[in-house]
Amino acid sequence: MTATVSAPGLPAWRHPRAQAVAGRCIGRTDVALDPRKARRLARRIHREAQRRSAQGSVAPRVVCCSPLRRCRDVARHLRRLGWRVVVDAALLEADFGRWEGRAWADIPRSEVDAWVADFADHAPGGGEPLRQVLQRAAAWTPPVPAATVVAHAGWMLARQWLRQHGPDALPSAAQWPAPPRHGCCWEGI
Numbered sequence: 001m002t003a004t005v006s007a008p009g010l011p012a013w014r015h016p017r018a019q020a021v022a023g024r025c026i027g028r029t030d031v032a033l034d035p036r037k038a039r040r041l042a043r044r045i046h047r048e049a050q051r052r053s054a055q056g057s058v059a060p061r062v063v064c065c066s067p068l069r070r071c072r073d074v075a076r077h078l079r080r081l082g083w084r085v086v087v088d089a090a091l092l093e094a095d096f097g098r099w100e101g102r103a104w105a106d107i108p109r110s111e112v113d114a115w116v117a118d119f120a121d122h123a124p125g126g127g128e129p130l131r132q133v134l135q136r137a138a139a140w141t142p143p144v145p146a147a148t149v150v151a152h153a154g155w156m157l158a159r160q161w162l163r164q165h166g167p168d169a170l171p172s173a174a175q176w177p178a179p180p181r182h183g184c185c186w187e188g189i
Helices: 034-054 069-080 111-119 130-139 153-165
Strands: 011-014 060-067 084-087 148-150
Touching: 011 034, 011 153, 034 069, 060 069, 069 084, 069 148, 111 130, 130 153, 148 153
Parallel strands: 011 148, 060 084, 060 148
Antiparallel strands: none
């Protein structure tokens, strides 16, 4: 990998928890959010941007999100609050191929073990290897400085990894950090 992560200081918010997905492998599966949770997160993001503006920080009302509903629904509510929305496929969650939507308990242990053994380059479920997620995350740049991002855990973790370790370091499964909580914000992504 030769791309670098740019735009320091970007706030990235993880979408709210999707409905009816407990115990399932959800990457690119397009699942619904509780509309109240999407609206609440949009209001939190809006208030945080107002707070930053009041403190003199640049906080343009531009939100970038993945095309999946769990991010797009939050952005839709921000649009109603006067934000410009940029939907970008580069912000998609990892693709877990034939594992998508399946219960984790139903995915053969041998397949999970193969992924863990070659964490960066194995395509889980025939989907997208982590190396590709890292490359996609590294190549992404916001349309304006200090834009806000509504994203998925995998994309946020990839950006965090790149910031901490650089574009040439590839993680093992044991090194991969825990995902951010739903609805939380990470700075500097």
